[in-house]
Amino acid sequence: FMSQWVYTPVVKDHFMNPRNTLKEDEQFDYDGIGDVGSLACGDQMQILIKVKDDRILDLRWLTYGCASAIASTSMMSEMAIGLTLEEAYHLTPAMITDALGGLPEHKFHCSVLGDKALRAAIDDYLEKQGRENPFKKHVA
Numbered sequence: 099f100m101s102q103w104v105y106t107p108v109v110k111d112h113f114m115n116p117r118n119t120l121k122e123d124e125q126f127d128y129d130g131i132g133d134v135g136s137l138a139c140g141d142q143m144q145i146l147i148k149v150k151d152d153r154i155l156d157l158r159w160l161t162y163g164c165a166s167a168i169a170s171t172s173m174m175s176e177m178a179i180g181l182t183l184e185e186a187y188h189l190t191p192a193m194i195t196d197a198l199g200g201l202p203e204h205k206f207h208c209s210v211l212g213d214k215a216l217r218a219a220i221d222d223y224l225e226k227q228g229r230e231n232p233f234k235k236h237v238a
């Protein structure tokens with residue numbers, strides 16, 4: 099079926115012009131860092147967050163993942179900046195793929211990398227602060 103093979107214009111735009119990626123010489127003083135995926139598989143994803151008053155003030159990311167992973171994480175980065183930590187923790191792959199106008203079905207695993215790494219970065223931030231993670235129990 100054709101649509102299995104087609105990327106939406108929004109996906110293409112985010113793939114060609116990914117938002118909020120960490121530039122090679124960029125100095126980004128982050129408050130939390132999250133790493134997911136496996137380097138061996140090549141789908142590693144890293145998210146860096148700056149936090150102020152329990153909001154995502156800014157975010158950068160890096161991945162060795164594919165086009166779908168890049169588009170999903172680019173979209174996620176735009177959605178996450180400005181959210182409270184709680185809202186950001188509850189961003190789902192479905193919300194991200196909806197905003198992209200859909201992704202081919204077999205590409206689902208690529209779309210979960212960004213939000214997983216974002217939760218890991220929030221976990222890391224709270225841990226560094228010595229705080230309990232109040233959001234964790236809400237996530238399956």
Ligand code: FES
Binds near residue numbers: 136139140141
């Ligand atoms: Fe893990 Fe390929 S088997 S990304």
Ligand code: FES
Binds near residue numbers: 165167
């Ligand atoms: Fe593994 Fe997309 S990140 S195929």
